Amino acid sequence: MRSLRGYRKRRGGILMAQINMVQSLNKSIDLLMANDERVVVMGEDVGKDGGVFRVTDNLLSKYGEERVIDTPLNELGIVGMATGMAMYGMKPIAEVQFQDYIFPAFDQIVNNAAKIRYRTGGRFNVPLIIRTPYGGGVKGGLYHSQSGESYFVHTAGLIVVTPSNPYDARGLLVAAYKKNDPVIFLEPKRLYRASRAEVPDELFEVEIGKASRLREGDDVSIITYGSMVPVVMSTVERNGVNAEVLDLRTLLPMDIEAIIGTAKKTGRVVIVHEAPKTLGVGAEISALLAEKAIDSLLAPVMRVTGYDTPFPYTHEDLYIPNEKRIMGAIHRVLAY
Amino acid sequence: MAALGNLSNDQIVTAYRNAVRARTLDLKIINAQRQGIIGFHVPAEGQEMIQIAIGMLAEKDDLIFSYYRDLALYLQRGVPISLIFDQMLANGNDFQKGRQMPDHFSFKEFNFSTVQSPVGSHLPLSVGAAYSFRYNKKKGIVIVTFGDGATSTSDFHAALNLASVFNLSVLFVCENNGWAISVPTNRQTKADIYKKGAAYGIPGKRVDGNDLIASLAGLQEAFDYVRSGKGPYLVEAVTYRIGPHSTSDDPKKYRVDEITDGSENDPIKRLENLMLKMGVVDLNFIQSAKAQAKEEIDRTMEERMSIPAPDPSTIFDDVYEEPSWIQEEERRDIDGSD
Numbered sequence: 001m002r003s004l005r006g007y008r009k010r011r012g013g014i015l016m017a018q019i020n021m022v023q024s025l026n027k028s029i030d031l032l033m034a035n036d037e038r039v040v041v042m043g044e045d046v047g048k049d050g051g052v053f054r055v056t057d058n059l060l061s062k063y064g065e066e067r068v069i070d071t072p073l074n075e076l077g078i079v080g081m082a083t084g085m086a087m088y089g090m091k092p093i094a095e096v097q098f099q100d101y102i103f104p105a106f107d108q109i110v111n112n113a114a115k116i117r118y119r120t121g122g123r124f125n126v127p128l129i130i131r132t133p134y135g136g137g138v139k140g141g142l143y144h145s146q147s148g149e150s151y152f153v154h155t156a157g158l159i160v161v162t163p164s165n166p167y168d169a170r171g172l173l174v175a176a177y178k179k180n181d182p183v184i185f186l187e188p189k190r191l192y193r194a195s196r197a198e199v200p201d202e203l204f205e206v207e208i209g210k211a212s213r214l215r216e217g218d219d220v221s222i223i224t225y226g227s228m229v230p231v232v233m234s235t236v237e238r239n240g241v242n243a244e245v246l247d248l249r250t251l252l253p254m255d256i257e258a259i260i261g262t263a264k265k266t267g268r269v270v271i272v273h274e275a276p277k278t279l280g281v282g283a284e285i286s287a288l289l290a291e292k293a294i295d296s297l298l299a300p301v302m303r304v305t306g307y308d309t310p311f312p313y314t315h316e317d318l319y320i321p322n323e324k325r326i327m328g329a330i331h332r333v334l335a336y
Numbered sequence: 337m338a339a340l341g342n343l344s345n346d347q348i349v350t351a352y353r354n355a356v357r358a359r360t361l362d363l364k365i366i367n368a369q370r371q372g373i374i375g376f377h378v379p380a381e382g383q384e385m386i387q388i389a390i391g392m393l394a395e396k397d398d399l400i401f402s403y404y405r406d407l408a409l410y411l412q413r414g415v416p417i418s419l420i421f422d423q424m425l426a427n428g429n430d431f432q433k434g435r436q437m438p439d440h441f442s443f444k445e446f447n448f449s450t451v452q453s454p455v456g457s458h459l460p461l462s463v464g465a466a467y468s469f470r471y472n473k474k475k476g477i478v479i480v481t482f483g484d485g486a487t488s489t490s491d492f493h494a495a496l497n498l499a500s501v502f503n504l505s506v507l508f509v510c511e512n513n514g515w516a517i518s519v520p521t522n523r524q525t526k527a528d529i530y531k532k533g534a535a536y537g538i539p540g541k542r543v544d545g546n547d548l549i550a551s552l553a554g555l556q557e558a559f560d561y562v563r564s565g566k567g568p569y570l571v572e573a574v575t576y577r578i579g580p581h582s583t584s585d586d587p588k589k590y591r592v593d594e595i596t597d598g599s600e601n602d603p604i605k606r607l608e609n610l611m612l613k614m615g616v617v618d619l620n621f622i623q624s625a626k627a628q629a630k631e632e633i634d635r636t637m638e639e640r641m642s643i644p645a646p647d648p649s650t651i652f653d654d655v656y657e658e659p660s661w662i663q664e665e666e667r668r669d670i671d672g673s674d
Contacts (some may be wrong), residue, residue, distance in 0.1 A: 023638055040471075044433055049477075066471060069502075071498070071501075072497055072498060072501055073439055073499070074494045074497065076460065076490055076491060076494050077460050077463075077494030077495065077497065077498045079460075080457065080459075080460025080461055080463070080464065080491065080494065080495070081460050081461075081463045081464035081467065081495075081498055082461070082464060082468075083464060084460065084461035084462060084463060084464020084465040084467070084468070085464040085465070085467050085468045085471075086464070087449070087461065087464070087465065087468075088399075088447045088464070088465045088468035090467075090468045090472075092464075092469065096627065104490065107454055107457055107491075108460065108491075111452060111453075111454050111457060112452065112457055112458075112461060115452075116450060117654050117657070118435060118654045118655055119432060119436050119440070119442070119450060119452070119656070120431070120432055120444070120450045121430070121431050121432040121433040121435065121442075121654060122432060122444065122653065122654035123432075123444050124444070124449075124450055125657065144450070156655050156662075156663075157655055157656070159656070169672045179657070181656050181657055209661075235655070249654070252660075253660035253661060253662050256661055258469060284664050285353075
C-alpha cells in the first residue's frame with residue numbers, strides 16, 4: 001500500500017517508513033506529544049526553527065508554544081526549569097543544542113535532577129529527558145564535537161542512552177519517556193542523516209539496559225556504541241573478521257550480562273568509542289571484565305578511542321577511531 | 337489596634353509563638369550539635385519575622401521552595417516540631433530516610449519542595465514548577481526564598497529571566513541577612529538586591545524583614561501582584577543573621593568590625609515590644625510562651641531521639657524507581673562478603 005509520501009509500506013498492518021534518525025526522533029516526539037499532554041519540548045531554537053538539526057521540526061505549528069517552548073539562551077535555566085516542571089507533573093523533553101554546551105547545566109543535572117528522588121526519600125521524582133547531539137565528524141571543532149558521556153555515566157541517578165540507528169532512536173526515546181527518572185539522551189549527530197532504516201510508525205520500546213548484538217562471531221568481541229557502530233561494522237565486514245559486535249545502546253546502566261557473555265564466548269575484547277580514553281566508558285568495561293571475566297580472557301582488553309586531547313578541527317578525521325586503528329587493535333588481541 | 341493593621345490578636349499571638357518556637361528550636365539544636373546529638377545546623381536566628389510573614393500570607397495551594405535557613409517558615413506553615421527533629425536527627429521516621437544533612441527539609445505535605453545545599457540552584461526549579469502550575473491550571477503561586485549570596489549565582493539570573501520571559505507566577509524573596517558565610521553583602525554586590533529584577537522587567541521592593549508589620553505590608557503587595565497573574569516579583573527582606581552561618585562556622589574570624597550584634601533589631605524583641613505597647617498581651621504571656629516553647633521542644637527532641645536510624649540497606653533505594661543491577665550488586669556486598 002502506498003502512503004502519501006510514497007516511501008511507506010505496510011508490514012503486519014503497521015506502516016513502515018524508511019527514515020533517518022532525525023526523522024525518527026521527530027516522529028517519536030510527535031507521537032509522544034500526541035499521546036500525552038504532559039510531554040513538552042523546550043530548548044534553544046526548538047520552536048520556529050525546529051531545532052538546529054530539525055529534530056523538533058513542525059512541532060510548534062502542531063502543538064503551540066505552551067508545549068514547544070523556545071527558551072532564552074541559558075542551559076542551566078533550561079535544565080533547571082525542566083527539572084522543576086518534571087517534579088510537578090510534566091514530562092519535558094529538553095534539548096541542549098550541543099552536548100558541548102551542557103556544562104553550565106551540569107550542577108542542575110548532577111545535583112538536582114539526578115538526586116531529587118534520592119534526597120526526598122522517593123517522594124519526588126524527575127521524569128525528564130535531556131536530548132543532546134554529541135560527537136564529531138561534522139567539522140565542528142572543539143565546541144560542537146565532544147563526547148562527554150563519561151561525565152554523566154559517573155552519576156548515580158541518571159540513565160544514559162545513545163542510539164546508533166533510526167530504529168533504536170525511536171525505541172530508546174519511548175523507553176526513556178516511560179522512565180520516571182532523568183535520562184540523558186545522547187544523539188550521535190554524525191549519524192543523524194547517515195542512513196535510513198525501516199521504523200514502524202508507532203510507539204515501541206527498545207529496553208533500556210539491553211545491548212544489541214549486531215553480529216555474531218567467535219574470534220573477538222567488539223563492544224561499541226553510538227557513532228562508532230557503523231565504523232566498527234564496516235571494518236569487520238570489509239576485513240572479514242569473525243567478530244561479535246555489541247552495540248551497548250545504554251551506557252548507564254550497562255548490559256553487564258551481554259558484556260560478560262560475549263567476553264566469555266570469544267575471550268578477546270576490543271572496545272571502541274569516540275570519547276577520550278582516560279576514564280572513558282571503555283575503562284569501566286575493561287574493569288568490569290577484569291572483575292568478572294578474567295578467567296575467560298585470552299588477551300588484554302584493548303581500547304580504541306578518541307585521543308586525550310581537545311577535539312581538533314582540521315584533523316578531526318585523525319581523532320575519530322577509524323578502520324585502520326580498529327584493525328590494529330583486533331590484530332593485536334588476535335595475535336596475543 | 338491601628339498599628340497592627342487588619343491582624344487579629346490571634347494571628348499576632350500565633351506569629352509570635354511560632355517565632356519564639358523557631359528561636360528556641362534554633363538554640364536547642366545548636367546545643368544538641370555541641371553534644372554530638374545532631375550533626376550540623378544552619379541557624380535562622382534573627383530572620384524569623386520575614387519567614388513568619390511569608391508563612392502568614394502564603395495560601396495552602398501556594399508552593400514554597402525554601403532554602404536551608406527557613407526554620408520559622410516551616411513552623412508558621414504548620415510543620416510539627418517532631419518532623420523537624422526527625423529530619424535533623426536523620427532517624428528512621430525522616431521523610432528523606434536520613435539521606436540529607438540537617439536543615440535540608442522536604443515537607444511535601446505542607447506544600448514545600450526540597451532543599452539542596454548548592455546555593456541558588458532551587459530558583460530555576462521554582463520557575464519550572466510555576467510553568468507546570470499554569471500549564472495544568474493548578475491554583476496557587478510559587479514562592480522561593482534564598483539568601484543574599486544566592487543573588488550572585490547564575491541560577492538566580494537564569495531564574496529571574498525565565499520567570500519574566502514566560503510571565504510566571506513566582507514570588508522571589510531574598511532574605512538578605514547581611515552575610516554569605518564570611519562575605520558581607522557589599523562584597524556580594526554593588527547594587528541594591530531588590531533592584532536586580534529591573535534588568536529582567538521584574539518589579540522589586542525592599543522591606544524591613546525584622547518587622548512583622550512592615551514585612552506583611554510589603555509582601556502583601558508582592559503577593560497580590562504575583563497572584564493577579566502579572567508575572568514574577570522580587571522582594572528583598574533586610575534582616576540580620578544573628579548567629580553563625582552554621583555550626584561549623586566561627587564569625588569571630590570575620591565579623592570583628594561589625595557594629596551590631598543584631599540585638600537592637602531582634603525581630604522577636606520588636607514584636608514583643610509592639611504587642612506589649614498595644615496591649616495585645618502582657619509580660620506573663622511572653623514568659624509563658626517562652627516556657628511553653630522550651631517545654632515542647634525539650635520533650636519532642638527527647639521523644640524523637642529514641643527513634644532508630646533508617647535501615648542501612650535503604651541507602652540503595654530511590655536512586656532510581658527500580659534499582660539497577662549496580663545498586664543491587666552493591667547492596668549484596670554492603671558488608672564486603674559478596
